[in-house]
Amino acid sequence: MxxxxxxxxxxxxxxxxxxxxxxxxxxxxxxxxxxxxxxxPGRDGREGVMGEKGDPGIPLKPEEAIKNGEKGVTGFTGMPGKRGLRGDFGTSGPEGPPGQPGEQGNLDASKSHLHSAFSVSRSTRLPPEPSSLIRFTNIITNVNNHFSADESKFVCKIPGTYYFVFHASCKEKSLCVNLMHDDKKLAIFCDHMPKNSQQASSGGLAVDLKENEKVWLMTGYYNGLYAEGKKGDSVFSGFLIHAQ
Structure with missing residues (x-):
């Protein structure tokens, strides 16, 4: 310079x-x-801008295939696609091994848990008073003690539908029996008797009960209920048909 x-x-x-x-x-x-x-000597000039990518070169020989470059870096995972159609059900697998034995259940509890039934009888020749509670002093059947002997009434402990029925012996007097549900008359059964005669009358009814509701029998104006050993019994029965 x-x-x-x-x-x-x-x-x-x-x-x-x-x-x-x-x-x-x-x-x-x-x-x-x-x-x-x-x-x-002068200094080198600044580095120029990189040019655009050129077209692939033509091989020297037609039979030579174009060689691929090296595998690039894996890109980011894309968004999940739409759910596809449900596939066919596969074949059933082999049967598994048997499980461990369970605990032994309480057979007595399972039999009595939802059972309720009773049958009671009256063992006196004296008729009850007119329009009064009919008392049954002899307990024949009382599953789970749902019939109260002190009150002479059935007390519901299992809500559900029950069926009640009575069979009464009558002698020389007419008889009307009222089927009561918590001081409400559900049905009245009457049998008018001629003098110097004896016969049996009966009646039954299905009743839906809630817990602690009561059912019993009551005489009407006619009270010719009778019982004397082999000559006839008066029986009141009830049992659970279906628990709620």
Missing amino acids: FGGHIIFGTLLAGSLCLHLVSADTCPAGAMPGLPGIPGF
Whole structure:
């Protein structure tokens, strides 16, 4: 770089000496100066912008296949696609091994838990008072003790549908029996008797009961209820048909 300036300065001085200065001043027949020292190499320019990707090259021979590049980096996992159609059911697998034996159940509890039934009888020849509770003193059957002997009434402990029935012996007097449910008359059964005669009458009814509701029998105005050993019994029965 500096060598070029030196050469240029030498040539410029020679030219001025030839044209501007008189012949007396410049020496006659002067020789040109020596070439200057070469300058330092210049710096590389800035790196250019990368060009667009070119088209694949043509193979030298037609039979040569184009070689694939190396496998790229795995991309990010995309969003889940829509759920496909349900496939066919597979075949059943083999039967598994038998399980462990369970605990032994309480057979008595399972048999009696939802059972309720009773049958009671009356063992006196004296008829009850008119329009009064009919008392049954002889307990024939009383499953789970749902019939109260003290009250002579059935007390519901298992809500559900029950069936109640009575069979009464009558002698020389007419009889009307009322089937009661918590002081409400559900049905009235009457049998009018001729004098010097004896016969049996009966009646029954299905009743829906809630817990602690009561059912019993009550006489009407006619009270010819009778019982005397082998000559006839008066029986009141009830049992659970279906628990709620």
